[in-house]
Structure formats: structure tokens, C-alpha cells
Amino acid sequence: xxxxxxxxxxxxxxxxxxxxxxxxxxxxxxxxxxxxxxxxxxxxxxxxxxxxxxxxxxxxxxxxxxxxxxxxxxxxxxxxxxxxxxxxxxxxxxxxxxxxxxxxxxxxxxxxxxxxxxxxxxxxxxxxxxxxxxxxxxxxxxxxxxxxxxxxxxxxxxxxxxxxxxxxxxxxxxxxxxxxxxxxxxxxxxxxxxxxxxxxxxxxxxxxxxxxxxxxxxxxxxxxxxxxxxxxxxxxxxxxxxxxxxxxxxxxxxxxxxxxxxxxxxxxxxxxxxxxxxxxxxxxxxxxxxxxxxxxxxxxxxxxxxxxxxxxxxxxxxxxxxxxxxxxxxxxxxxxxxxxxxxxxxxxxxxxxxxxxxxxxxxxxxxxxxxxxxxxxxxxx
Amino acid sequence: xxxxxxxxxxxxxxxxxxxxxxxxxxxxxxxxxxxxxxxxxxxxxxxxxxxxxxxxxxxxxxxxxxxxxxxxxxxxxxxxxxxxxxxxx
Numbered sequence: 001x002x003x004x005x006x007x008x009x010x011x012x013x014x015x016x017x018x019x020x021x022x023x024x025x026x027x028x029x030x031x032x033x034x035x036x037x038x039x040x041x042x043x044x045x046x047x048x049x050x051x052x053x054x055x056x057x058x059x060x061x062x063x064x065x066x067x068x069x070x071x072x073x074x075x076x077x078x079x080x081x082x083x084x085x086x087x088x089x090x091x092x093x094x095x096x097x098x099x100x101x102x103x104x105x106x107x108x109x110x111x112x113x114x115x116x117x118x119x120x121x122x123x124x125x126x127x128x129x130x131x132x133x134x135x136x137x138x139x140x141x142x143x144x145x146x147x148x149x150x151x152x153x154x155x156x157x158x159x160x161x162x163x164x165x166x167x168x169x170x171x172x173x174x175x176x177x178x179x180x181x182x183x184x185x186x187x188x189x190x191x192x193x194x195x196x197x198x199x200x201x202x203x204x205x206x207x208x209x210x211x212x213x214x215x216x217x218x219x220x221x222x223x224x225x226x227x228x229x230x231x232x233x234x235x236x237x238x239x240x241x242x243x244x245x246x247x248x249x250x251x252x253x254x255x256x257x258x259x260x261x262x263x264x265x266x267x268x269x270x271x272x273x274x275x276x277x278x279x280x281x282x283x284x285x286x287x288x289x290x291x292x293x294x295x296x297x298x299x300x301x302x303x304x305x306x307x308x309x310x311x312x313x314x315x316x317x318x319x320x321x322x323x324x325x326x327x328x329x330x331x332x333x334x335x336x337x338x339x340x341x342x343x344x345x346x347x348x349x350x351x352x353x354x355x356x357x358x359x360x361x362x363x364x365x366x367x368x369x370x371x372x373x374x375x376x377x378x379x380x381x
Numbered sequence: 382x383x384x385x386x387x388x389x390x391x392x393x394x395x396x397x398x399x400x401x402x403x404x405x406x407x408x409x410x411x412x413x414x415x416x417x418x419x420x421x422x423x424x425x426x427x428x429x430x431x432x433x434x435x436x437x438x439x440x441x442x443x444x445x446x447x448x449x450x451x452x453x454x455x456x457x458x459x460x461x462x463x464x465x466x467x468x469x470x
Contacts, residue, residue: 128385
């Protein structure tokens with residue numbers, strides 16, 4: 001096993017991880033970013049739509065272009081990025097097991113930033129394992145990154161922003177979207193996205209769920225059914241669609257395995273995707289030197305993930321002595337202001353409330369517990 | 382009607398999970414040990430949440446108490462030869 005020593009090791013080269021890498025490396029820290037994918041950018045490079053928000057969050061710029069800008073900044077900062085590389089575990093001394101280019105490494109970092117993102121939720125119904133049933137995010141990767149159309153006639157399940165945006169992009173890629181199914185009584189995502197879909201003639205069936213998907217070897221059709229407010233199916237309301245693909249856009253949940261393995265304490269916040277790590281304003285968890293950023297801390301969106309990454313990167317650089325307290329405070333205050341802007345308005349205010357609860361729960365925890373600190377003796381820092 | 386598959390890697394059905402809960406499983410790990418749900422290639426990334434929700438529904442406990450299964454090395458599929466070396470002992 002080869003040993004690598006670095007100031008900061010970052011798991012995940014998505015919105016949060018790259019932002020953290022840029023901040024820490026440009027402050028002078030040695031930074032290694034590790035990502036299991038062949039390309040950096042996480043979900044950014046499949047976002048071909050324009051982002052919302054304020055000018056400083058590059059509203060009006062398409063997601064992949066934001067990814068390219070961020071990547072260029074990271075390359076200039078001197079941070080190393082290992083792609084096609086797996087972090088397979090954290091040992092009790094917080095050294096990381098990493099496999100890269102067929103070799104096994106032990107990465108010993110003074111600070112670890114886990115920015116591992118989120119994964120898609122699934123649904124189980126008759127036929128849900130037939131080829132042709134897939135996550136909407138998977139379909140989006142296929143069309144926008146791999147340029148492969150997953151099917152010709154598609155039923156989308158879920159009318160949040162992912163369901164709406166991916167439906168529209170599937171149509172742009174040449175598929176027919178026969179309908180969007182939404183269990184709740186109203187559309188989940190932004191009106192601007194729903195309007196585009198409706199103007200294109202795609203029906204949105206609110207108050208409906210998937211009854212079953214059928215086919216011999218793969219998806220040949222799907223049946224939906226209306227549900228009452230207690231999600232009971234209403235007999236006689238079934239509709240059948242001739243489709244070859246069913247996409248599930250029913251939410252995401254944080255990929256927390258490494259955070260649990262590090263021994264971090266968790267909170268439970270349903271709107272963030274369930275169990276999420278406790279962290280303070282600096283994004284540091286209950287384990288000293290282990291930070292989290294982005295969707296792994298609670299599912300939000302790319303701009304908030306970048307700002308949380310910025311915060312973790314600045315805080316880690318400060319803790320290592322690369323930034324003065326004064327300089328770090330100035331940057332952290334600016335980042336927090338931008339985060340508060342992102343977490344405001346009709347869709348954002350709820351996220352701010354959830355995030356404030358998470359940070360408050362962290363402080364409550366720290367009143368009666370000390371941060372665990374296995375790092376100091378091992379690394380001698 | 383054919384039963385719904387919850388863990389597709391190990392082909393564990395909804396009835397298998399319900400039987401495990403009836404047998405006394407109160408955690409995702411408990412269901413995993415009884416049925417192998419979550420022990421396949423994806424390591425529960427698809428079924429873990431479905432299993433957690435079924436435990437909550439069947440036992441009446443809140444989802445907040447039903448934590449993910451114990452996280453162990455390796456968290457991703459890896460070749461044993463890379464970790465252990467190529468020599469058989």
C-alpha cells in the first residue's frame with residue numbers, strides 16, 4: 001500500500017468538492033480531490049439548462065458552462081484531481097483507503113472534506129425491475145453526457161424540477177414524453193419549467209401514481225391510477241400508456257456511507273432527504289477535521305453546494321493556518337450572505353429553516369459532547 | 382399477481398421483507414441479515430430506503446429511528462487482489 005500525505009483530501013469532484021478544492025488550494029494548502037467518475041463536475045456537466053438566482057450565482061448561465069469555469073479555477077489553484085478513483089473507506093485513524101489506476105493508496109489528510117453528493121430515490125411497483133425503468137438522473141446522463149436516447153416514448157414519474165427539466169430535455173433529444181405523473185395534488189417544481197412542458201403539450205397527471213409497468217423482456221407499457229389524499233388507489237381511474245421507458249424523478253437522498261464510517265453524528269431532516277450529518281457554520285462535523293459540503297449535508301441544488309464547498313474550503317484552510325482569522329471571517333461572511341440569498345423566496349425559505357435547525361442541533365450536541373478527535377495523535381498535527 | 386421485488390441485486394421480494402420483519406427484524410441490518418437485501422453489488426443503494434420505509438410502516442416507529450445499515454469497508458465494489466495483493470497464501 002502506498003502512502004500519500006496531504007493537507008486536505010476531498011471526496012467528490014462535483015459542485016461542492018471542486019469549490020472546496022479551489023478555496024483551500026488557492027489559500028496555499030496541498031489539496032487532493034478524489035472522484036469515482038471519469039469526468040469531474042459531478043452533476044454540473046449534464047445540466048444544459050440556465051441556472052436561476054442572482055447574478056453572482058451566474059443566473060442565466062448554463063450548468064455545464066459553470067462547471068467549465070469552476071474546473072479552470074481549480075486547475076489554476078494547484079489542487080490535484082484524481083478521477084476514476086474510489087474512496088472505499090475511512091479507517092479509525094481517518095486515513096482513507098483509495099484505489100486509483102489499479103493501485104491501493106492510504107491517503108493521510110489533516111482535513112477531510114466529504115462532498116459525496118446524493119443518489120436517486122427509487123419506487124417499487126409491479127414491473128419496477130424491468131429494463132426501461134430508470135432514474136430520471138440516469139436518463140439525463142444518457143442524453144446530455146453520453147448522447148444516447150434511453151427510449152422513444154417516455155412516462156415521467158415526479159413533477160419536481162428534476163422531472164420537469166429532464167422531461168423537456170428528453171423531448172429536445174428526440175423522445176416523446178407521453179405524460180408526467182405526480183402523486184401530490186399539485187406540481188412540485190418551478191412554474192417556469194412546468195409551463196414549458198405544458199406548452200409543449202405534455203399532460204401532467206397530478207394526484208396519480210404508477211399502478212404497474214408491464215412487458216415481456218422490457219418495458220412495453222405503464223398503467224397509472226388516481227390516488228386519494230391518503231394515497232389509496234381509486235379503482236376505475238386507471239390509464240394505460242404505450243411506453244418503452246419509465247423515468248423516476250422522486251427525489252434524492254444523501255450518500256452518507258463515509259460520513260457514518262467516520263463516526264459523525266446525524267440529524268433527521270426529511271426535506272433534506274432523511275439522515276444528514278450534523279455540522280456547524282464551518283461545515284465541520286462532530287468529528288474534528290472532518291467536513292461535509294453539498295448534497296451529502298442535505299439535498300439542495302448546485303449553487304448552494306458550491307457555496308457550502310467554498311465554506312468548507314475556507315474553514316479547512318483557516319484551521320491549517322493558511323488564512324488569518326480576519327481574512328477567513330471576511331470570506332465566510334460573504335459566503336454566508338450568498339447562501340442566505342440562495343435559501344430565500346418561495347422555494348428556498350424552507351431550506352434555510354431546515355439548515356438552521358441542522359446547525360442548531362449541532363450546537364445543542366456540542367453543549368454536552370466534545371468533538372471526537374482521533375486525528376491529532378495519528379497525524380501529529 | 383407476482384410479488385414486487387424490493388432488492389433487485391439479490392432478488393428479495395416484498396413478502397421476504399415482510400416475513401423478516403414479522404420474524405423480529407427492527408432495523409435495516411436485521412432485514413439484511415435475514416434476507417440478504419442490500420448485500421448485492423449496489424450495497425443497498427436502491428433498496429435501503431424502501432426497506433427502511435417498510436420497517437417504519439410495519440412497526441409504527443418513526444423513520445428518524447431507522448438508520449442506514451452499518452457502513453463498512455469497502456463502500457464501493459473493489460477487486461480483492463488490489464487490496465490484498467496478487468499472491469494467494
